Structures are given as C-alpha cells and as structure tokens.
Amino acid sequence: MLLYPDLTLSCFRKYSIYGANVVEWTSILKLSHQWSFPEIKALAVRELERLTIDAVSKIVIYHLYAIDRSLLIQSYMTLCMREEPISLEEGKELGLETSLMLARAREACRGPKTNNGFRSPTVSVQGA
Numbered sequence: 001m002l003l004y005p006d007l008t009l010s011c012f013r014k015y016s017i018y019g020a021n022v023v024e025w026t027s028i029l030k031l032s033h034q035w036s037f038p039e040i041k042a043l044a045v046r047e048l049e050r051l052t053i054d055a056v057s058k059i060v061i062y063h064l065y066a067i068d069r070s071l072l073i074q075s076y077m078t079l080c081m082r083e084e085p086i087s088l089e090e091g092k093e094l095g096l097e098t099s100l101m102l103a104r105a106r107e108a109c110r111g112p113k114t115n116n117g118f119r120s121p122t123v124s125v126q127g128a
Helices: 009-013 022-034 038-050 055-064 069-081 088-094 096-109
Strands: none
Touching: 022 038, 022 055, 055 069, 055 088, 069 096, 088 096
16 A cells, blocks of 8 residues: 555656756755765766856856866866857956956967967966
C-alpha cells in the first residue's frame, strides 16, 4: 500500500537537478560555496561546464564563487578575440579589475605583428 497514492514518479522528475538550467545550477553553486560543500560545488561546476553560458556571465559566476580560473580560458579568449570591445554594461558586470585586464589582453592581441608577420595567438597578462 502506498503512503501517498496521488504522488507519481513524474512528480519527482519535475525537480530533478539533472534538467536544471544555468540559473538553477548557479543557485546550487552559490549555496554549496556559501556552506562549504566541496562535492556539491564540484557537481555544480561540472554541470555548468556542460551548458552554454555567454562569456561575460560565465566569468562573473566563476569569479564570484571562486571557481578555478583555468576553466575560463575560452571565455577570456572569446572576449579578447571578438571584434567589438567590452561594452559599458559588460564592464560593470565584470568589475574594474577584470575589465581592465581583458582590455589589456585585447590590446596585446591586436598589437603590432611579430617578425613573421603574425600576432601571437596567446597572450600572457600578468595578474590575471
């Protein structure tokens, strides 16, 4: 005999973390960071890595919750290599230090060509 006959398995699937979106995983990340649950934090990061997140949002989230910045290399490169500069709104989201470091990296990417006529595909920016 079922304790709650009106409940079906589909009721529980509605709240599955494995169908969670970026906002939900970010909430899980926030709480796991706040309460020092490293395994849950690692799970949230793994799941966020599977999702498509725009570069600015990903940088903001990962900086806010102290996630390994090596996971942001592609996001940094996306902002450095795109044609349009970092907008005022993006700069506000990223914060002064990150915005200035990205601006510096963008300048270095677009800087003078090397002896062979090509710009360096990687840029080392101190303090990033």
